[in-house]
Amino acid sequence: PDGFVFNMSVGYDLEGIKSPKVDAYIEGMKDATKTEVWGECLAWAKENLDRFANVDEAFVESVSPRVSSSVTESTLHGCPPDEIERIATYLITEKGLNTYIKCNPTLLGYDYARTRLDSLGFDYIAFDDKHFREDLQWADAVPMFERLIKLTSERGLAFGVKLTNTFPVDVTRKELPSEEMYMSGRSLFPLTIHLAHRISEQFDGKLRISYSGGADAQNIKDIYGAGIWPITMATTVLKPGGYERFSQIAGILAGAERKDDVDVAAVAALDEAVADAHKYHKPVKPIPAHKIDAPLPLTSCFTSPCRNGCPIEQDIPAYLAAVDEGRLDDALAIIAERNALPFITGNLCPHPCGTKCMRAFYEPEGAAIRSSKLKAARGGIDALLAKIKSEGAKPVVGASDHKVAVIGGGPAGLACAFFLSRAGADVTILERKDTLGGVARHIIPAFRIADEDIDRDVELCLAFGAKAQTGVEAKSVAELKAEGYTDVVVACGAWAPGHVGLEYGDEIDVLEFLGAAKKGEDLSSLGTDVAIVGAGNTAMDAARVAKRLPGVKNVRIVYRRTKRYMPADEEELAEALSEGVELCELLAPKGVRDGVLTCEKMVLGEPDESGRRSPVATGETVEVPATAVICAVGEHIEGGVYEAAGVQTDRRGRPAGVATGVEGVWAAGDCRRGPARFVDAIADAQEVAKEMLGVDFSAYAAANVRSGHESDCYARKGDLRLGCPKCAKDSGCLGCATVCEACCDVCPNRANVSITVPGLAQHQVVHVDGMCNECGNCAVFCPWSGRPFKDKLTLFWSAEDMGNSENQGFLPQADGTFLVRLDGKTAAYDVDDAACGLPEEARLTIKAVRDSYSYLLAK
Template sequence: MSDIMRPIPFAQLMDWILTENAEKGSIFGIRKIVRHEGGAEPIFAEKIETPFGPAAGPNSQLAQNIVASYVAGARFFELKTVQVMDGEELSKCVAKPCIVAEDECYNCEWSTELEVPQAMSEYIKAWWACKLLARELGLGDPDGFVFNMSVGYDLEGIKSPKVDAYIEGMKDASGTAVWAECLEWANANLDRFQNVDADFVNSVSPHVSASVTESTLHGCPPDEIERIATYLITEKGLNTYIKCNPTLLGYDYARERLDGLGFDYIVFDDKHFREDLQWADAVPMFERLIKLTSERGLSFGVKLTNTFPVDVTRKELPSEEMYMSGRSLFPLTIHLARKISEEFDGKLRISYSGGADAQNIKGLYGAGIWPITMATTVLKPGGYERFSQIAHVLEGVERKSDVDVAAVAALDESVATDHKYAKPIKPAPAHKLDWPLPLTNCFTSPCRNGCPIEQDIPAYLAAVDEGRLADALAIIAERNALPFITGNLCPHPCGTKCMRAFYEPEGAAIRASKLKAARGGIDELLATIKAEGAQAVPGAEGKNVAVIGGGPAGLACAFFLTRAGAKVTIFERKESLGGVARHIIPAFRISDEDIDRDVELCRAFGAEVKLGVEVTDVAELKADGYTDVVVCTGAWAPGHVGLEYGDEIDVLDFLAAAKSGLDLSALGTDVVIVGAGNTAMDAARVAKRLPGVQNVRIVYRRTKRYMPADEEELAEALSEGVELCELLAPKGVADGVLTCDVMELGEPDESGRRSPVATGKTLEVPATAVICAVGEKIEDGIYEAAGVQTDRRGRPAGCETGVEGVWAAGDCRRGPARFVDAIADAQEVARKMCGVDFSKYAAANVRAGHESDCYERKGDLRLGCAGCQKSSGCLGCATVCEACCDVCPNRANVSITVPGLAQHQVVHVDGMCNECGNCAVFCPWSGRPFKDKLTLFWSAEDMGNSTNQGFLAQPDGSFLVRLASGTGAYDVDDASCGLPEEVRLTIKAVRDSYAYLLAK
């Protein structure tokens, strides 16, 4: 199987660590190495410098995982659970991929996939590596960290010779073969150290662990839980935690709390709540165990909490049940912490793991809850280096011996108002690009590639962050003719692709930075345009273009074409330019002053304007000498609800009337908006502001999760008091009442969208006026007169309409769409009509020489500090991506520098991968790095068991290389060997500069 992990011998492990640190300044990719200088605090009979680390899970399974956590600042390690079922037997039970941590985390694995003796070896190797690194690199007290065992799941299995040998070997490893291996290597390699000597090596304690967390599967009877704990305390002499399940809270509480936070789509029944440990049994058990450990001079505590079992309903993982963790688990875990701390007056030790991260750990620790272990946060981009930030967050926080009951209660109560724990109203759009993952050279700008105009986002964000606003605006304006309109109103589809959105939901400040650049740089840019003039393009010579419509599409066409040297005249039937942005969008969303600046920019290269002129016949313009005509008339024809009776008001007529200040008192007290797009949200918010209007309701036949409106637009409307009436389909309005069919959602289609189905019931909604906002239509007069063929929705074939010299852009080409789509159409017109190239700043997205800046940002959440908010938050993915490297618990994806290639390359190390799938979740491409990246194999057997394209070192110095084209042996020093150059150079770099990656 290609998912088998091959533990690294201690010699190779240490060679990797020491060589990488000496040559690259990193350890297993961790550059933010944390050094503790403040001393260590007692825990059990040991001590820890910081009270946090990885939870028992994917981040504490292999030696390199633990080392990565240690150098990033962690000092409490809850080792992955061992049980009597292990190795191949267990692996067959774990469906792969087994982790998806895109938002809240789900997994379907529960204990180490290694054999139990292998697991012990990994932990002992990690113990030695951390001791040596502590002394050699001055990372802190070599005795300032703790390894906490985790065992499960029944007493018979824990008493088995295999698990018993593990427990005894961890208590005293001196008699184990792996201890001898580590000790021998350390003494034989003292010359590789500056600060480690023989005395230190021989003083390393073999007592690897003196504590244990009892892990109980759901359904474990309370008497079995107590028997296990009693055995671990009395027979094994271990400080003991019992891992509690969130099911202790009861089904009703869990369902109500998750529903209230927007996690109503998470499916579970009351099975585990009935079968798991009950509160009435837990409290007296804990009291007995507290007494038992006290009598033996040991410590007892509870671990909060286990993951939460839920059903697989959306093909999240290839199993029927999965385990939930992360931010959706925090509201349950913190409430259970409150309940337990109140019951025991803060005297029962609480070890915490349930959605902890940099944003809440200070509050948890300050409340006396520690140690704190984490998995979900370090499974996200930034990975283990999120621990580095957490180490600094906790600096100076006073450690408490008891739990502060009031502080825990406050944390619990804060959940209801903290947006961090609330699921967005609507599901997040897909973040992946719809392109296959390249074998090499994969660093890209997902935000740029997710933008309809491929705005050079990393380039302009860097300029804004450096205060170069005019430079930033020049970059923006190369592709975007409307920086003010888009800076205010763009729904920023780029943001759904932004890697920063995996740190904080809002992602990088892309739109806000654009507006900042526009307002700060417009005067200088206009002066530059005036001084330098058009950027003449040969294809524009002799072009005399008529643009029909002075809205966003028409303005953008005029800007791009006149900049290229074409002559352009805009014909606008109204008395001012700006289209929907000017005449429809409410002033509280964009000011006339901002629209004026975009108009000024679009006319800066000399576009002429004729206002108050309506064009109905393209032939007349051609007869007047225009070589090309671009139709940019928008979509102004009204849509219709289709009421069976009663009148409806067109939303554009309503918004135009409201913006022009007309008297709308005839609307009455109760206004109903039918529709669920952004225009409907605008109408609702405008209506809410009108004198005399008391209630504004949006009627929608589906639920809010399926609304086309942007999340922020819906949220604004709801925050202003607009009422959302879901699952209602309007029938007719009469006598101040809108009668609606009551709907329900049917079964999901292949896309997951559930169509509404009538229930046969009706509901009456007060309605003195009904405004229709269900999609405007395209006026077809100009197309018909020009002989342009259109589809059933009135749309031409594309920007090239099929009629020579007649073009289309904007809503009259697509139907109602976003402003950025209108600009994309204008780009296409300019590209195809005149050969305009918009790639002037494309290379500036990659900031060669600024890699260190990108690495510095990795792992750091924006915690609200003033300094954090001054920057855009851009991670610089085009310069350094490495998301797949960040999120790999096992460090199986490695970024290397390849001489001769501009980008770093990602190499996948097969022997370190168990195909958990986490890297596939976060890769911006539609690919799976653990399958699709160039793979380094350690053996012919593993290469034969895999289908990956990759390479294997041969005894004669050549490499066996498998690519899509076939398999062969190659001399990578021979430039003419036949390998693609990127592949050849990458393999050569591994051999020459990263030999520690190769099997010894």
């Protein structure tokens, strides 16, 4: 009986609150003894005691009919201050209630709200000062609260404020079919906590604060510790994991001391910590689209979206589970099935899989995919090499007929050698440099990847018997064919320098610069001020290397657009900036002379075909100190080998695909795509192995679904990492192909229900039409390009509802059959008859609803 506190909420105007209906509600909550529903509930509970553990008649009798003694006044935006005070006075004096007034962030004033949101990267959230002018003002609020505190203390009641209401902002990107929507969650926290700070200072901690505004497992302990309670959570429970989170939160707060007064210094500390907390900042770059480019299946929809984001479709949930269970040998075996370079990718992959990770909805870092891969690589490599040595290749039919020359011993060439030799082909790599590893070995700075890690990948790639000749420049395909090679894979990278196009002065090629720096050559001729032109990852590496050179004082990245549009990964940019590299945005270089790079000032114009806003010249110039200019605007493919072999290429020198169109000539990596990523090079190598030898990479695909581990998945969903995710004890993988149910977690109306269906491996999601108000929240989180409330098998409660909807779904009929609409056809079916004509998964699902979830069938 003491476990719940019920709080009433009333609003609109005093007349409405005094109306008989609302009055009966208030009085009934104060004392329910005389209400009809109270009697009904007691009777039902007593009749059903056997359905509950730990509940007996005495327990039921002990439940207090005094349901609530407190109320929150929640008025509409624009409600005049005297009306707010009249309502509160009525609730205190006439109704004798402990009273809270819900306040809006607008109390802070427009200028403060705008500046704070801008400083945290929420500059795109649009709102004007309308609500700030119309809502309660600080100058009116303070004396009003003082009067109400006096009024309640005279009566032995409590008065407080609830911070805050959601915040109306403009709909600018068709988020909702309205002009305004309510901001909440991460961006609301900085405003709400600042308001709490101001109020606690103004009232010296004596005004009680009830909190709502971005509270979650990560900050709730500090909020509560600051003497702010009760705390309401909404946004966090409307994300995948939803209500599962409450047990973690309860654990966090269990035993925490409850303070009577608000601790002013603790609230101030919380407020001040916002500026430095990554969690409250909007990422600089737009968040990539997380949806899989495929329609949502009607049944059996659980999937691992991360695999879809990974160009080599790694068996991510399978190997993360193995890492989490300490089975590093197994994990690396799973990884190496599809990934020939676990060390290089474990260090340097920009992990596009992460953009699709479901955990990223509530923790920006998502599951620890890349670092777990490196952990598996380090822990499992010796066992894997020993296994390869003892078991040898896994030959595919016909592979031994292929004698393959690979031109280039970079990541693409190495990966090709691994997959082709594993399948039983005779492979030789020809590399013009004295060591293997390509850009990773010769260009990328050692502070990003150690030589020892590259060595281990090389060892793995040669483990199935591929040979490597270094210091050998392959001249042509014809020469190699003449030597008896049946196939030639061109994997020589993209090394032809790009050009800034300076009107005067010299530029240095970025690969030349990084190569010289890696060899430890003397680069003192660069002088004190190095300008890097370009904004990709190569530019970030060049800037960070330059910053470390003795004699270099300033390093500036010069870019035509703004950082939002930079091709570099957010983390690479952040590293460069944290090391003191300066970013000069909206500048297009014209020429360099006498230590000065003259640039034209740009502004952002309309978006181009890539969706990025194009830079538009202003005619105004700016001077940037520059004793050296390094060009990092993208290298080109050297076309000589293709040309001599008769391979057709496009205007950027790229052949049509890994199969170049010339018999026995293949292409992989940067020399096929232009400057790309390691994982793309491996994807090309997989493709070469598939097309040349018919290699199948799906040995571990089924292991991504882990039947029997459903309860682990549920537990992890509700478990937010506290502190540093990188130091977390496990990968945090939710095992989405085993249990997704995100649409069920996030539905405020519980209109998507996950059910167990005998005969089907996955739980099935059924959408209950009558419980849905089409808020669309499930569509936001579903990983497929679909909307669960429209696309999942739908249970209807009436023929009218079915007629008003276009969803595929079913309606129970009086004769025990179901009216089912599928693929535009509607007919009655007997779901007990396996031959009734329904697709089996749909039939079994409807049958399971009838047999085990019959409470769903009617309103």
